[in-house]
Amino acid sequence: MVEKAVLNHWGLDSRFTARSAFPVALSGNQLVYPDDHLYDAGLNLVLGQPVYLYGSNCASILQGLGDLTVGQTCPGGRAINPNAFVDVESGLGNAPRNFARGFDAVQLDTAIRREFSIHERWKLQFRAEAFNVLNHPNFGNVQGGFGSSNFGQATTTLASSLGVLSPLYQMGGPRSMQFALRINF
Numbered sequence: 337m338v339e340k341a342v343l344n345h346w347g348l349d350s351r352f353t354a355r356s357a358f359p360v361a362l363s364g365n366q367l368v369y370p371d372d373h374l375y376d377a378g379l380n381l382v383l384g385q386p387v388y389l390y391g392s393n394c395a396s397i398l399q400g401l402g403d404l405t406v407g408q409t410c411p412g413g414r415a416i417n418p419n420a421f422v423d424v425e426s427g428l429g430n431a432p433r434n435f436a437r438g439f440d441a442v443q444l445d446t447a448i449r450r451e452f453s454i455h456e457r458w459k460l461q462f463r464a465e466a467f468n469v470l471n472h473p474n475f476g477n478v479q480g481g482f483g484s485s486n487f488g489q490a491t492t493t494l495a496s497s498l499g500v501l502s503p504l505y506q507m508g509g510p511r512s513m514q515f516a517l518r519i520n521f
Contacts, residue, residue, distance in 0.1 A: 349447045357440045363482060418487050439475040439478070444469045448463070459520045461519075463516045468509055
């Protein structure tokens with residue numbers, strides 16, 4: 337009887353979220369149409385240059401360009417290669433729209449709960465919820481303005497780039513926990 341009282345009415349809820357990377361809007365020179373309107377000319381691709389840089393290669397190339405300090409690594413271990421593009425002087429660039437991608441996002445949230453009967457129709461529920469259980473870093477916005485010192489690099493975490501809510505409980509935030517009591521009637 338005691339075992340039944342202790343072991344019954346438990347529940348486990350989990351949510352695994354995975355999404356692919358969003359496109360990065362790459363922008364270059366602002367050129368003027370003949371009717372005095374500004375437009376973004378885009379960028380031209382440089383043949384033979386990889387679009388992405390990874391790991392130590394990423395750090396060494398960006399350190400050589402002065403975009404990272406010595407000993408600093410690329411956020412997320414990856415960046416868009418600034419050497420793969422050049423500004424357009426006239427017309428439109430040949431780099432396709434939305435072909436460069438930022439970072440994907442992966443997160444596991446879980447909760448354990450227990451219900452206690454208070455009265456016939458009243459129940460008290462205790463919940464312990466954990467967000468980003470694996471503490472997987474999820475990177476947000478990638479700087480797409482060609483010529484900036486952090487071009488092609490993640491500038492924020494995903495949680496910081498989503499809005500004004502607390503990053504603790506948003507997609508991409510650090511591992512966090514919360515406890516709750518709820519009365520169901």
